[in-house]
Amino acid sequence: MRNTYMLFLRSFMIFFFSCMTIKINLCFPSILSSLKTLPIDGHFDFEQVHHAAKDFGNRYTFLPLAVLRPKSVSDIATAVKHVWQMGPGSELTVAARGHGHSLQGQAQAPGGVVVNMESLQGLDMQFHTGNFPYVDVSGGELWINILREGLKHGLAPKSWTDYLHLTVGGTLSNAGISGQAFRHGPQITNVHQLEVVTGKGEVVNCSEKQNSDLFYSVLGGLGQFGIITRARISLEPAPEMVKWIRVLYTDFATFSKDQEKLISGESTFDYIEGFVIINRTGLLNNWRSSFNPQDPVQASKFKSDGRTLFCLELAKYFDRDETAVVNQEVKSSLSQLNHVPSTLFVSEVPYIEFLDRVHISEIKLRSKGLWEVPHPWLNLLIPRSKIQIFAQHVFGNILTDTSNGPILIYPVNKSKWDNRTSVVIPEEDVFYLVAFLSSAVPSSTGTDGLDHILIQNKRILEFCEIARLGVKQYLPHYSTQREWKAHFGSQWEVFARRKSSYDPLAILAPGQRIFQKAIFYSQ
Numbered sequence: 001m002r003n004t005y006m007l008f009l010r011s012f013m014i015f016f017f018s019c020m021t022i023k024i025n026l027c028f029p030s031i032l033s034s035l036k037t038l039p040i041d042g043h044f045d046f047e048q049v050h051h052a053a054k055d056f057g058n059r060y061t062f063l064p065l066a067v068l069r070p071k072s073v074s075d076i077a078t079a080v081k082h083v084w085q086m087g088p089g090s091e092l093t094v095a096a097r098g099h100g101h102s103l104q105g106q107a108q109a110p111g112g113v114v115v116n117m118e119s120l121q122g123l124d125m126q127f128h129t130g131n132f133p134y135v136d137v138s139g140g141e142l143w144i145n146i147l148r149e150g151l152k153h154g155l156a157p158k159s160w161t162d163y164l165h166l167t168v169g170g171t172l173s174n175a176g177i178s179g180q181a182f183r184h185g186p187q188i189t190n191v192h193q194l195e196v197v198t199g200k201g202e203v204v205n206c207s208e209k210q211n212s213d214l215f216y217s218v219l220g221g222l223g224q225f226g227i228i229t230r231a232r233i234s235l236e237p238a239p240e241m242v243k244w245i246r247v248l249y250t251d252f253a254t255f256s257k258d259q260e261k262l263i264s265g266e267s268t269f270d271y272i273e274g275f276v277i278i279n280r281t282g283l284l285n286n287w288r289s290s291f292n293p294q295d296p297v298q299a300s301k302f303k304s305d306g307r308t309l310f311c312l313e314l315a316k317y318f319d320r321d322e323t324a325v326v327n328q329e330v331k332s333s334l335s336q337l338n339h340v341p342s343t344l345f346v347s348e349v350p351y352i353e354f355l356d357r358v359h360i361s362e363i364k365l366r367s368k369g370l371w372e373v374p375h376p377w378l379n380l381l382i383p384r385s386k387i388q389i390f391a392q393h394v395f396g397n398i399l400t401d402t403s404n405g406p407i408l409i410y411p412v413n414k415s416k417w418d419n420r421t422s423v424v425i426p427e428e429d430v431f432y433l434v435a436f437l438s439s440a441v442p443s444s445t446g447t448d449g450l451d452h453i454l455i456q457n458k459r460i461l462e463f464c465e466i467a468r469l470g471v472k473q474y475l476p477h478y479s480t481q482r483e484w485k486a487h488f489g490s491q492w493e494v495f496a497r498r499k500s501s502y503d504p505l506a507i508l509a510p511g512q513r514i515f516q517k518a519i520f521y522s523q
């Protein structure tokens with residue numbers, strides 16, 4: 001009897017799922033024509049969709065059905081509302097694509113609609129001067145464009161990412177962390193107001209005071225609750241110049257102690273980061289093209305070969321007429337540090353050159369065909385109390401060189417983060433961002449190949465798990481909802497509740513693989 005029942009159930013399931021497939025295929029032409037007839041200012045592209053199936057990670061490729069190139073916010077709202085009104089019977093999803101610099105297909109929509117947010121660029125960037133300056137920008141605007149325009153007004157955002165050719169919507173969906181975050185917090189804590197298209201196609205303005213639950217949901221929300229179409233970003237007076245400093249340490253404990261001392265001080269530097277160097281030959285010689293050693297003779301005697309070193313990277317902003325005072329301040333701050341004395345390197349560059357520094361590397365890498373390669377990056381947020389044990393086990397052990405790409409490491413203050421946003425961070429007052437920014441050589445089977453780097457990443461994650469370090473992934477990537485629940489921990493309930501409020505059909509940002517769009521068939 002039980003066997004007969006099981007057989008019936010199996011046959012029914014097979015019949016049900018084959019009907020589903022037939023139905024999806026039958027729906028396809030009608031979905032296409034329904035999109036084509038939508039009243040929008042921009043247009044849908046059904047042919048040129050391949051670029052929307054690519055990202056910086058160069059590892060995941062999911063073709064969308066269509067790419068929307070909106071000319072207005074209402075184009076986006078119309079498209080999302082249309083998908084919402086199709087109800088749970090349609091498998092169509094919508095992904096906002098900023099600059100497509102995700103690593104694992106997060107801005108892709110398999111068989112769905114990708115909204116090309118950059119089509120909205122240039123929609124009036126409005127600067128407001130005064131005591132509390134800010135700018136209103138499109139969600140598809142690149143940070144580099146905001147910087148260039150801001151400088152014309154003598155203003156600039158306070159908090160950055162290391163690379164500026166990313167969109168406002170893309171970084172605000174994660175956090176936006178760089179060397180200024182210790183003082184100003186991440187980019188998501190430097191936003192006053194947002195305009196958002198929710199998963200129901202509604203256009204909603206939100207801020208701390210107005211629709212605040214949606215405001216905080218969207219910030220760090222991995223694109224799950226709405227598409228950011230406009231943002232009001234806090235600004236400060238832009239400095240003219242930057243004193244850019246690098247010093248080396250041979251011992252991690254001394255390095256991190258100095259980093260933590262600096263981030264707790266009020267008037268030290270404006271930017272504090274650091275990176276790990278393992279077994280690099282001629283390191284300081286390479287620096288000489290852009291940095292000057294304070295003591296050239298001693299610096300030339302310093303050898304990096306075979307060693308694990310830690311570089312503290314600092315920046316102090318200034319205007320040209322303050323040079324003398326700033327030189328004194330920098331000297332005094334540096335005198336409190338315990339780096340290897342002969343390794344002090346200094347450079348002076350215009351503010352824009354400092355902020356756009358990664359783009360200069362991009363141009364060089366592109367010219368050698370080394371930019372569009374697989375990027376198996378791993379970004380971790382590690383509690384201060386666990387950073388020593390992490391460093392001990394990973395640097396020089398799991399990782400025996402840094403030839404596949406830089407490893408950034410720097411602490412930030414949790415007090416500068418807003419716990420109402422959706423981003424997940426460790427529980428301690430100070431935590432470190434550790435970013436393994438590897439590039440893989442396509443089709444290599446050696447230590448510079450994708451498989452080798454992925455195995456190393458896995459070993460690092462396994463160590464964090466076994467040693468119970470309380471690490472959280474930044475730019476997180478998981479394949480199952482169980483893993484996502486573990487990532488969010490006690491925040492999962494709020495995250496899931498927010499999803500059911502603002503995108504109940506799970507239409508948005510399917511490439512994050514957190515929620516799956518439900519498909520119910522009534523006939």
Ligand code: FAD
Nearest residue numbers: 098099100101102139161162163167169170176177223228
């Ligand atoms: P996309 O990759 O296009 O999108 C990312 C996610 O956000 C997707 O899920 C997408 O659907 C969603 N999304 C995009 N636009 C919107 C929108 N308008 N509204 C709602 N959701 C949206 N991050 C840091 O914090 N600090 C760094 O220093 C840093 N440096 C980087 C350097 C490089 C070279 C690269 C490639 C990345 C770096 N990142 C850094 C990571 C970067 O912030 C994220 O990858 C970011 O998502 C990229 O922005 P994007 O515009 O390309 O977004």
